[in-house]
Amino acid sequence: MRSSSSYILFISLIILHYVSCQLQPSQLTTMNNLHKLLQTNTNNSKWNSSQDLSNPCSWTGVACTPNGSSIINLSLSSFSLSDVDSSWSSLVCQIETLRSLELSNNNLASIPPLLLSSCDDSLEVLNLNFSSNGLTGLLTSFLSGFRSLQVLDLSHNWFEGGIPERITEYRNISLLDLSYNRLNGSIPTGIDQLSNLQQLILSFNNLTGEIPPSISNITSLKQFAANYNRFTGQIPNDIGQLIGLEQLLLYANHLTGEIPNSITRITTLKCFSANQNGFTGVIPQGITRYLSNLDLSYNNLNGLIPSDLLSQLNLLTVDLSFNSLEGYIPVNASKSLFRLRLGSNWLRGEIPVWSSGNDTPSLAYLELGYNDLSGLIPPELRLYKNLSLWDLSHNNLTGSVPRELGDLNRLQGVQLDHNRLSGEIPSEIGGLEILVNLNMSWNLLSGSIPPSLSRLKMLTNLDLQVNNLSGQIPDSFGSMDKLLELQLGGNKLSGVIRSLPTKLKIALNLSSNSFTGPIPDSLNRLTSLEVLDLSNNRFSGGIPSFLTQMPSLTQILLSNNLLTGLVPRFNPNVIVSYGGNTNLSFPPSNQPAKTVSVGIVVASTAAVVVLMVVTIVAVIVSRKIHRVNDNEESHHSSQPEVVKSRLLTLNEIYRTNLDFTKVMKRASYASSVVLKTSLGTCLDWNNRYIIAFGVANGLAFLHGCPPGPIILLDLSSKGIMLKSLNEAQIGDIELSKVIDPSKST
Numbered sequence: 001m002r003s004s005s006s007y008i009l010f011i012s013l014i015i016l017h018y019v020s021c022q023l024q025p026s027q028l029t030t031m032n033n034l035h036k037l038l039q040t041n042t043n044n045s046k047w048n049s050s051q052d053l054s055n056p057c058s059w060t061g062v063a064c065t066p067n068g069s070s071i072i073n074l075s076l077s078s079f080s081l082s083d084v085d086s087s088w089s090s091l092v093c094q095i096e097t098l099r100s101l102e103l104s105n106n107n108l109a110s111i112p113p114l115l116l117s118s119c120d121d122s123l124e125v126l127n128l129n130f131s132s133n134g135l136t137g138l139l140t141s142f143l144s145g146f147r148s149l150q151v152l153d154l155s156h157n158w159f160e161g162g163i164p165e166r167i168t169e170y171r172n173i174s175l176l177d178l179s180y181n182r183l184n185g186s187i188p189t190g191i192d193q194l195s196n197l198q199q200l201i202l203s204f205n206n207l208t209g210e211i212p213p214s215i216s217n218i219t220s221l222k223q224f225a226a227n228y229n230r231f232t233g234q235i236p237n238d239i240g241q242l243i244g245l246e247q248l249l250l251y252a253n254h255l256t257g258e259i260p261n262s263i264t265r266i267t268t269l270k271c272f273s274a275n276q277n278g279f280t281g282v283i284p285q286g287i288t289r290y291l292s293n294l295d296l297s298y299n300n301l302n303g304l305i306p307s308d309l310l311s312q313l314n315l316l317t318v319d320l321s322f323n324s325l326e327g328y329i330p331v332n333a334s335k336s337l338f339r340l341r342l343g344s345n346w347l348r349g350e351i352p353v354w355s356s357g358n359d360t361p362s363l364a365y366l367e368l369g370y371n372d373l374s375g376l377i378p379p380e381l382r383l384y385k386n387l388s389l390w391d392l393s394h395n396n397l398t399g400s401v402p403r404e405l406g407d408l409n410r411l412q413g414v415q416l417d418h419n420r421l422s423g424e425i426p427s428e429i430g431g432l433e434i435l436v437n438l439n440m441s442w443n444l445l446s447g448s449i450p451p452s453l454s455r456l457k458m459l460t461n462l463d464l465q466v467n468n469l470s471g472q473i474p475d476s477f478g479s480m481d482k483l484l485e486l487q488l489g490g491n492k493l494s495g496v497i498r499s500l501p502t503k504l505k506i507a508l509n510l511s512s513n514s515f516t517g518p519i520p521d522s523l524n525r526l527t528s529l530e531v532l533d534l535s536n537n538r539f540s541g542g543i544p545s546f547l548t549q550m551p552s553l554t555q556i557l558l559s560n561n562l563l564t565g566l567v568p569r570f571n572p573n574v575i576v577s578y579g580g581n582t583n584l585s586f587p588p589s590n591q592p593a594k595t596v597s598v599g600i601v602v603a604s605t606a607a608v609v610v611l612m613v614v615t616i617v618a619v620i621v622s623r624k625i626h627r628v629n630d631n632e633e634s635h636h637s638s639q640p641e642v643v644k645s646r647l648l649t650l651n652e653i654y655r656t657n658l659d660f661t662k663v664m665k666r667a668s669y670a671s672s673v674v675l676k677t678s679l680g681t682c683l684d685w686n687n688r689y690i691i692a693f694g695v696a697n698g699l700a701f702l703h704g705c706p707p708g709p710i711i712l713l714d715l716s717s718k719g720i721m722l723k724s725l726n727e728a729q730i731g732d733i734e735l736s737k738v739i740d741p742s743k744s745t
């Protein structure tokens with residue numbers, strides 16, 4: 001009994017084995033030849049000698065019919081294929097049952113001629129993927145055969161010229177991806193003949209002309225991505241006919257006119273991004289009725305924000321910043337609203353309290369800066385428990401900073417600067433354990449600096465300048481060992497400075513206060529400090545020689561004090577200002593004048609070169625930051641996405657929409673320039689680029705249709721600049737600020 005059952009088991013195993021290996025003999029031979037060819041030709045780890053040569057259906061990238069008789073899918077993605085030897089193509093052409101052929105991520109500069117001629121006759125391929133090769137030339141030469149195609153991905157290549165009218169003959173196509181090429185000209189007007197088209201992706205090309213009105217007739221369309229081109233004219237009025245459209249990406253073009261009302265009728269639309277265009281007029285009422293993500297930033301929209309815009313049920317993110325919107329902020333906001341940017345408009349009135357019962361928006365990011373808002377900061381803000389980034393800067397807010405701020409323990413960035421806030425800084429702020437950036441500058445705050453601020457262990461930037469603060473700098477500040485920048489200028493601070501945060505780097509600004517006595521010894525330990533501003537105080541006594549030994553210093557401002565004695569000799573690269581100290585004397589120069597001036601010339605030439613490079617970088621980066629976007633489908637998730645880890649690796653940056661190679665060329669150019677002046681030691685341009693791109697990558701999530709809620713600090717900063725030569729930083733945006741609140745808790 002037992003032996004017979006094991007006999008049966010044995011037989012079935014043999015049968016199973018036989019069944020699973022019954023690939024038709026011709027294809028088995030073909031595959032083994034292909035295996036041999038690719039293994040000697042290329043060094044890929046996917047097919048190697050350890051593979052079961054008798055069963056190609058088990059190889060990586062190979063898929064067969066359920067009974068194993070024929071190969072239907074073949075992926076030679078990342079097989080290091082190049083133009084040098086294209087004999088693989090004749091083998092592929094022999095697999096008559098092939099339906100899907102993936103050749104992405106190779107080094108093909110042209111399509112093997114054989115593939116276009118003999119394959120076309122013998123195969124009925126439905127899915128062709130040539131993404132991420134180096135394909136050049138016109139699309140016309142490519143579009144000669146394969147009329148049965150359903151999926152055609154030619155993205156990330158170097159195709160140029162126009163999109164041929166012939167494309168409209170591919171009647172069965174449902175996905176056409178031509179993004180990231182150098183295509184110009186306009187969209188063929190006959191595009192609506194592609195009546196099965198679901199995804200039309202034309203992003204990142206040089207396409208011009210209008211979006212053809214006939215597009216509204218492709219009712220199968222689910223995704224239309226036209227972002228990053230040079231399209232002009234208006235959005236077709238009948239766009240509302242696309243009753244299945246889920247994603248409409250039009251950002252970064254030259255589109256004008258009004259946002260058509262018919263968009264509000266598309267019940268399936270989840271994501272609409274039309275930022276960075278020249279749209280005018282008012283935002284249609286009901287535009288967010290079905291949307292999750294709306295981005296209309298960087299346009300010329302005016303009028304009021306429709307009162308229902310923020311209150312729709314499915315809404316996750318809204319970005320209307322950088323327009324000319326007027327009137328009040330809507331009084332109702334949806335519970336699901338996660339990120340709201342209304343900065344840089346003409347909004348006025350008070351900050352609304354969006355809370356009725358339990359329906360508080362789950363806001364994590366709230367940017368209302370650069371408007372005309374007035375009134376008090378509502379204490380009800382404590383209800384936004386998840387608030388991480390909060391920007392009310394550059395408004396006309398009055399009253400005091402509410403103590404309730406201390407309840408928002410997920411806050412990482414707070415910007416209240418350039419308002420008319422008064423009263424004391426609430427000591428409760430000291431409880432914000434993960435706060436990174438606190439800016440309350442340019443207000444009317446009074447009283448002393450609460451010592452509790454030194455409990456902000458993650459704080460890197462503290463800006464309290466230009467207020468009416470008095471008293472002394474709390475001794476406990478010496479323990480803030482993440483702090484890189486301390487701006488206290490323009491207050492009424494006085495007293496002895498016993499202890500300072502030792503990791504300060506970007507700047508220590510104590511100017512225009514009422515400090516007296518000798519320059520404090522505690523400065524001695526600030527070995528990373530780059531800019532020290534002690535000007536406009538009443539410091540007295542000599543200039544201590546340890547100041548000349550501070551290794552990172554680039555600028556020191558000592559003017560308008562009561563300093564006396566001999567000025568010590570600073571490194572010629574340090575910019576020193578002494579003016580307005582009447583009793584200073586200078587040492588006689590003991591070096592030949594010529595050497596000194598040569599030194600100065602070299603230093604200033606170097607400085608000019610560095611400045612130029614910095615400018616180039618700033619320009620590139622600022623362009624990039626405005627160009628960056630994200631076109632991925634929005635996946636709803638209430639958790640902020642982890643951005644930080646993505647930012648650090650090159651591979652991840654490759655996956656962004658940035659033209660990384662182009663800028664990397666610039667990077668090596670920049671670094672060679674810097675190295676030539678031999679200042680290169682302190683500047684690592686490649687790293688800075690990587691970080692800049694990381695930041696840009698992070699920014700990508702803030703426009704367009706983010707794949708999920710993303711948190712990034714400090715986006716109000718308009719200018720992009722390198723604040724500190726040693727610190728990887730772009731304006732106020734810095735890698736360390738690209739953060740994930742969910743990780744921090």
Ligand SMILES: *[C@@H]1O[C@H](CO)[C@@H](O)[C@H](O)[C@H]1NC(C)=O
Binds near residue numbers: 041043
């Ligand atoms: C494959 O890799 C080996 C060692 O890594 C190298 O010597 C050989 O040239 C490579 N062959 C090809 C075709 O790249």
Ligand SMILES: *[C@@H]1O[C@H](CO)[C@@H](O)[C@H](O)[C@H]1NC(C)=O
Binds near residue numbers: 045046049060
């Ligand atoms: C052969 O490929 C398999 C995966 O298909 C891999 O695990 C193995 O390490 C490879 N062997 C060699 C020698 O590269």
Ligand SMILES: *[C@@H]1O[C@H](CO)[C@@H](O)[C@H](O)[C@H]1NC(C)=O
Binds near residue numbers: 066
């Ligand atoms: C395997 O299945 C395909 C259809 O998927 C069929 O055409 C073919 O005849 C089958 N072959 C065998 C040996 O059963």
Ligand SMILES: *[C@@H]1O[C@H](CO)[C@@H](O)[C@H](O)[C@H]1NC(C)=O
Binds near residue numbers: 063072073100127
């Ligand atoms: C073959 O490829 C098509 C298109 O990519 C895919 O939809 C299908 O699932 C694949 N079939 C198998 C068996 O992997």
Ligand SMILES: *[C@@H]1O[C@H](CO)[C@@H](O)[C@H](O)[C@H]1NC(C)=O
Binds near residue numbers: 153
């Ligand atoms: C084409 O291949 C690339 C890289 O493997 C992949 O990311 C992309 O999704 C593929 N395109 C389609 C339409 O499947």
Ligand SMILES: *[C@@H]1O[C@H](CO)[C@@H](O)[C@H](O)[C@H]1NC(C)=O
Binds near residue numbers: 148149171172
């Ligand atoms: C398009 O698909 C239909 C139905 O699947 C088929 O009959 C027709 O032959 C296909 N057209 C081409 C050009 O392959």
Ligand SMILES: *[C@@H]1O[C@H](CO)[C@@H](O)[C@H](O)[C@H]1NC(C)=O
Binds near residue numbers: 182205206
């Ligand atoms: C796009 O077209 C403009 C003007 O014709 C040209 O200057 C630019 O280099 C083109 N860009 C690309 C990526 O081809």
Ligand SMILES: *[C@@H]1O[C@H](CO)[C@@H](O)[C@H](O)[C@H]1NC(C)=O
Binds near residue numbers: 160161162185
């Ligand atoms: C498209 O670019 C090609 C060069 O790649 C140029 O010759 C042609 O004039 C351009 N066409 C349009 C419509 O801009």
Ligand SMILES: *[C@@H]1O[C@H](CO)[C@@H](O)[C@H](O)[C@H]1NC(C)=O
Binds near residue numbers: 214
């Ligand atoms: C859309 O299709 C209808 C019916 O075929 C046609 O009358 C109309 O002109 C088309 N609209 C556009 C803008 O092409």
Ligand SMILES: *[C@@H]1O[C@H](CO)[C@@H](O)[C@H](O)[C@H]1NC(C)=O
Binds near residue numbers: 307308331332356
């Ligand atoms: C705001 O919501 C409340 C309560 O749901 C409602 O009564 C009121 O009409 C709404 N206001 C506006 C302007 O939509």
Ligand SMILES: *[C@@H]1O[C@H](CO)[C@@H](O)[C@H](O)[C@H]1NC(C)=O
Binds near residue numbers: 360362
């Ligand atoms: C805060 O976020 C969590 C998920 O991270 C969510 O479950 C919760 O509802 C949010 N709370 C508020 C008040 O928005």
Ligand SMILES: *[C@@H]1O[C@H](CO)[C@@H](O)[C@H](O)[C@H]1NC(C)=O
Binds near residue numbers: 372374396
């Ligand atoms: C700020 O508000 C005051 C009244 O509270 C007003 O006089 C002043 O003009 C406003 N400033 C700006 C810049 O709007």
